[in-house]
Amino acid sequence: MSLRNAVLAALLDGAASGYDLAKAFDASVANFWMCTPQQLYRELDRMESDGLITARTVEQERRPNKRLFSLTPSGLEALAQFTAAEHKPTAIRDELLVAVLAADTNVEAVKASLRERKQWAEAKIARYERLRLRMLDGRTEEEFLVGAERVGPYLTLLRGLSFERDNVRWCARCLTVLERRGARLDAPT
Amino acid sequence: MSLRNAVLAALLDGAASGYDLAKAFDASVANFWMCTPQQLYRELDRMESDGLITARTVEQERRPNKRLFSLTPSGLEALAQFTAAEHKPTAIRDELLVAVLAADTNVEAVKASLRERKQWAEAKIARYERLRLRMLDGRTEEEFLVGAERVGPYLTLLRGLSFERDNVRWCARCLTVLERRGARLDAPT
DNA sequence: CTCACATACTCAACTTGTTGACTAGGTCGG
């Protein structure tokens, strides 16, 4: 029931089609809530029939028609209710962690996964940094944080950034540890 | 299909009953994979019928009988296959992030959630630190990492630790930002 | 001219994860 709230929050940026959202998610909410287009369309239908959003069909000349969704007052209220509620802490839920937990049985494979993940995280950091600069749009962070109408998207972006940086550090740490142990185990053959 | 792998990895520590696992998870895998007892029992049944684990019924004198599960060779192999596979990166999936994304519509409520989460994370850090010291058992980290038979559990614990530390820092940052904006908005009434 | 790719979706089936209530014996405090 929380994809719903992510969608409500995403629509604060203005109306969007399901297709837009599926892609926009990638650039705003994706740090903390990924989903497939199918999930979105299904949820959007339900939200519409619950009166949280309204759809306006936009006829397009050289493309299929699309349905632009926007928040209704009742949707805004639902969002307010959600933000006011308690939020259970979450765990990380990452397969790589499970693999590292079992690392001692299959060291080389896990090292490969760690290297791959480290690279992936570095690429993501670079993307996030570009996004951040675009949000700041010339202002310093200070100026932005005091002056902008909305800071929510920036703050969540910061969380995504620090999460990936942490991933990079941790992968590097695991790799040196496993490396050193490998050396130890190989040496006295 | 990944709770399954978490269970396999947890059983590397030795045989355990469903009940044990449900609680042990809390102290080892919980950083990154939480679940309710029901999920565990269901999964254990399936894993048993898939031949990945075997159950040995232990009659107890003053308690209900329990079934002790342990890895079979085929379970070990499944685990090795899993560690060798690719692991998709995950997002954070935290309701609090959704709330912060929408923070600008309901600042006070979100600030309360941030304060609460910060405290919770600090408590978790304290617990993890105690666990860490118990694992080290007098050794320095260096000694442990080179000498221990298994380092997987320690490495995942480190990830849990740094995740929560990061949470604390981020909550603090969000709070000061929202605080300052609140001051700005209230001042010129 | 054709084939791949982008827009904008829909349908169906499946696997995971969550919630709540229930059984049944034993232990400990007041």
Place this chain on the structure above:
DNA sequence: CCGACCTAGTCAACAAGTTGAGTATGTGAG
């Protein structure tokens, strides 16, 4: 000796998330 809590589970129902395939139109590259 009564009620609360701990061990060690089971059952049923539901909510959420994932996967894969299919539709229809238009654009651009070779």
